[in-house]
Amino acid sequence: MAGTGRAPLRDRPxxxxxxxxxxxxxxxxxHEVVHAVSGISFDVAEGETLGIVGESxxxxxxxxxxxxxxxxxxxxxxxxxxxxxxxxxxxDLRRVRPDLQMIFQDPISSLNPRRRVRAVISEGLSIWGDDxxxxxxxxxxxxxxxxxxxxxxxERRAHQFSGGQCQRIGIARALALDPKVLICxxxxxxxxxxxxxxxxxxxxxxxSRYGLTLMFISHxxxxxxxxxxxxxxxxxxxxxEIGTADELYERPRHPYTRALLASIPEPATTVDVAEGNxxxxxxxxxxxxxxxxxxxRCQHVTDICRAEEPQMxxxxxxxxxACHHPVEVxxxx
Amino acid sequence: xxxxxxSVTDLQVRFPTDRGVVEALNGVSFDLEKGQMLGIVGESxxxxxxxxxTLMNLLPRTAEIDGEVIFEGEDVRAVARERRKHFWGVKMxxxxxxxMTSLNPVKRCGEQIAETLRYHLGHGRKMxxxxxxxxxxxxxxxxxxKRVHQYPHELSGGLRQRVVIAMALAxxxxxxxxxxxxxxxxxxxxxxILDLLDRLRREREMSMILITHDLGVARGRxxxxxxxxxxxxxxxxxxxxxxxxxxxxxxxxxxxxIPHIDQPSHTRLDPIPGRPPEMINPPVRCAYxxxxxxxxxxxxxxxxxxxxxxxxxxFACHHPANTDRGDAALAANVAVGVTPAxxxxxxxxxxx
Numbered sequence: 001m002a003g004t005g006r007a008p009l010r011d012r013p014x015x016x017x018x019x020x021x022x023x024x025x026x027x028x029x030x031h032e033v034v035h036a037v038s039g040i041s042f043d044v045a046e047g048e049t050l051g052i053v054g055e056s057x058x059x060x061x062x063x064x065x066x067x068x069x070x071x072x073x074x075x076x077x078x079x080x081x082x083x084x085x086x087x088x089x090x091x092d093l094r095r096v097r098p099d100l101q102m103i104f105q106d107p108i109s110s111l112n113p114r115r116r117v118r119a120v121i122s123e124g125l126s127i128w129g130d131d132x133x134x135x136x137x138x139x140x141x142x143x144x145x146x147x148x149x150x151x152x153x154x155e156r157r158a159h160q161f162s163g164g165q166c167q168r169i170g171i172a173r174a175l176a177l178d179p180k181v182l183i184c185x186x187x188x189x190x191x192x193x194x195x196x197x198x199x200x201x202x203x204x205x206x207x208s209r210y211g212l213t214l215m216f217i218s219h220x221x222x223x224x225x226x227x228x229x230x231x232x233x234x235x236x237x238x239x240x241e242i243g244t245a246d247e248l249y250e251r252p253r254h255p256y257t258r259a260l261l262a263s264i265p266e267p268a269t270t271v272d273v274a275e276g277n278x279x280x281x282x283x284x285x286x287x288x289x290x291x292x293x294x295x296x297r298c299q300h301v302t303d304i305c306r307a308e309e310p311q312m313x314x315x316x317x318x319x320x321x322a323c324h325h326p327v328e329v330x331x332x333x
Numbered sequence: 334x335x336x337x338x339x340s341v342t343d344l345q346v347r348f349p350t351d352r353g354v355v356e357a358l359n360g361v362s363f364d365l366e367k368g369q370m371l372g373i374v375g376e377s378x379x380x381x382x383x384x385x386x387t388l389m390n391l392l393p394r395t396a397e398i399d400g401e402v403i404f405e406g407e408d409v410r411a412v413a414r415e416r417r418k419h420f421w422g423v424k425m426x427x428x429x430x431x432x433m434t435s436l437n438p439v440k441r442c443g444e445q446i447a448e449t450l451r452y453h454l455g456h457g458r459k460m461x462x463x464x465x466x467x468x469x470x471x472x473x474x475x476x477x478x479k480r481v482h483q484y485p486h487e488l489s490g491g492l493r494q495r496v497v498i499a500m501a502l503a504x505x506x507x508x509x510x511x512x513x514x515x516x517x518x519x520x521x522x523x524x525x526i527l528d529l530l531d532r533l534r535r536e537r538e539m540s541m542i543l544i545t546h547d548l549g550v551a552r553g554r555x556x557x558x559x560x561x562x563x564x565x566x567x568x569x570x571x572x573x574x575x576x577x578x579x580x581x582x583x584x585x586x587x588x589x590x591i592p593h594i595d596q597p598s599h600t601r602l603d604p605i606p607g608r609p610p611e612m613i614n615p616p617v618r619c620a621y622x623x624x625x626x627x628x629x630x631x632x633x634x635x636x637x638x639x640x641x642x643x644x645x646x647x648f649a650c651h652h653p654a655n656t657d658r659g660d661a662a663l664a665a666n667v668a669v670g671v672t673p674a675x676x677x678x679x680x681x682x683x684x685x
Contacts, residue, residue: 055519055520055521056519162608164608165608192376192377192546192609193376193546193548193587193590193591194376194586194587194590194604194605194608194609195604195605195608196590196591196604197590197591197592197602197603197604197605198604198605198606200592200602200604201601201602201604204599204601219519219520221520221594222591222592222593222594223592225592225594225596225598226592226596226598226599226600226602227598227599228598229598229599245598246597246598249594259521260520260521261594262524263520263521263523263524264520264524264549264594265523265527265547265549265550265552265553265554266549266552266553266593266594267594268594268595269595276521276524277524277525278521281489281491281492282489
């Protein structure tokens with residue numbers, strides 16, 4: 001799998017975040033490194049929702065965290081408004097951070113248990129102020145109402161709320177600074193199914209109300225499809241396939257994308273269930289396979305896959321795949 | 334039914350706590366036939382794991398249990414003390430959600446499986462280890478002779494879960510209870526584990542109870558499905574009937590609230606408003622009534638009993654969905670815009 005290459009980058013004036021050849025490595029001692037993300041390029045247009053999907057260890061969270069510099073970037077660029085976030089430091093980085101906010105997987109542990117939720121939500125504002133440089137109780141109450149938390153409960157602490165409510169508080173906190181980009185890292189994975197839909201709908205609502213651009217990370221293929229305009233499928237630190245949500249699920253070309261779609265309990269009708277039988281184990285990211293990173297488990301593997309890394313190529317309108325042998329599918333009507 | 338293997342009748346479990354008595358199970362009844370795979374689905378706190386733990390005699394001593402559990406003609410709650418160790422773990426075994434916490438991190442995988450064989454079947458050390466290698470092969474672990482000497486941390490999540498399954502199968506149980514066996518693993522691994530469980534239960538003519546919060550998993554694998562809500566089974570039938578002709582408004586709403594892979598992106602979801610009820614001192618009413626679009630006055634004063642067709646399609650609801658009576662209740666609520674429980678039907682987003 002693997003793909004490097006900047007083919008999926010679009011030349012459009014409304015591109016808000018542009019990630020080029022992002023590489024992230026973590027040292028694990030004895031001169032070894034975990035190749036968490038190895039040369040990924042993609043972009044997000046203003047108002048778009050980008051989904052990132054893949055199994056644990058594929059690097060999807062690392063990509064998200066790198067964009068807001070929660071971990072160090074080895075090489076590559078993250079361009080936001082003509083600034084390269086990958087190299088910004090100190091005050092410059094601090095100034096840009098309110099624009100990019102994040103919500104996390106475990107809603108309860110991501111809130112400080114000792115603080116009242118009003119203080120949790122208003123912390124960013126008390127540092128930055130709102131767009132006029134001031135912050136008011138009105139703004140906090142507006143946010144709490146927007147996410148569906150009764151402002152009367154502002155004096156309570158996190159443990160007095162359910163998981164779904166805590167995620168609403170997390171969303172209010174992220175929205176307080178009027179961000180342009182909201183990065184959601186598995187925001188509904190820890191929630192019960194009946195509450196998931198509430199939060200997904202809330203995110204859509206907030207997106208249109210506050211004009212947000214969303215990056216949505218999840219291992220759940222149905223959830224990602226539901227919220228996304230465009231989706232990246234990742235495997236072992238590389239992107240395999242990028243495309244619009246409907247196109248990608250309708251005509252998946254990469255063997256790994258197809259395997260994912262065939263593995264879920266109610267498989268997509270666009271793939272054969274037998275394609276879900278991936279054999280073998282996920283290789284170690286410390287010593288990833290040469291050539292295509294998926295070649296050790298791929299049903300279509302040939303010599304070239306072991307030797308040469310496939311590049312991202314266009315296979316239709318807004319649809320890119322990094323595979324030497326992309327699966328043939330019926331053309332769009 | 335002649336081939337009923339497990340029969341649970343009016344099971345009630347209460348946990349006294351500082352804040353009051355938690356009524357975890359409020360009259361759970363079901364039968365399981367030999368060789369059948371029953372799915373129990375529900376959200377956290379609905380009582381599915383408590384049901385499993387009650388069957389396995391794993392509840393803490395503080396739990397107050399009422400009701401009857403008959404397994405292969407024997408009253409499970411009256412098993413004599415000296416027979417217990419050859420009852421649970423032999424005839425009836427269980428696989429838990431997180432394989433890392435069910436395995437001992439400082440013992441080799443082979444030893445852990447062998448321990449089961451030595452304890453329950455009295456095998457010698459060598460024979461037990463050979464048995465362990467055999468079992469690992471049967472559950473699809475590659476290179477079993479090498480894996481028996483490895484520690485759990487050396488294996489991937491999927492392999493660990495296979496080791497746990499091998500332990501559960503060691504004594505050839507006739508009933509296997511799997512509590513969220515694939516929740517902690519990735520989708521491609523999940524498929525392998527579920528395929529394995531499916532194959533094993535067919536080969537060994539073993540019955541299975543699969544506990545899951547994932548409706549897709551239940552739909553794909555189970556013969557029958559029981560839906561739990563607030564300590565009760567609210568609907569039970571053959572799997573396809575349940576998914577195509579759901580009668581309980583909770584089942585119906587749950588199915589409509591999850592995104593489906595074949596829907597176009599940005600399909601608006603229809604969430605269930607509100608949140609699950611408190612289990613301490615619940616009022617005498619249908620527990621789902623505050624969140625239910627079909628709720629009428631009778632739902633707030635009496636707890637519906639299991640109706641429908643006994644043994645075929647049962648549901649506990651006064652105004653079942655997709656029936657004339659349910660449609661009438663819904664129409665009456667929509668007409669005034671609010672249910673007698675105070676749920677506003679116009680609010681699309683739903684909030685907690």
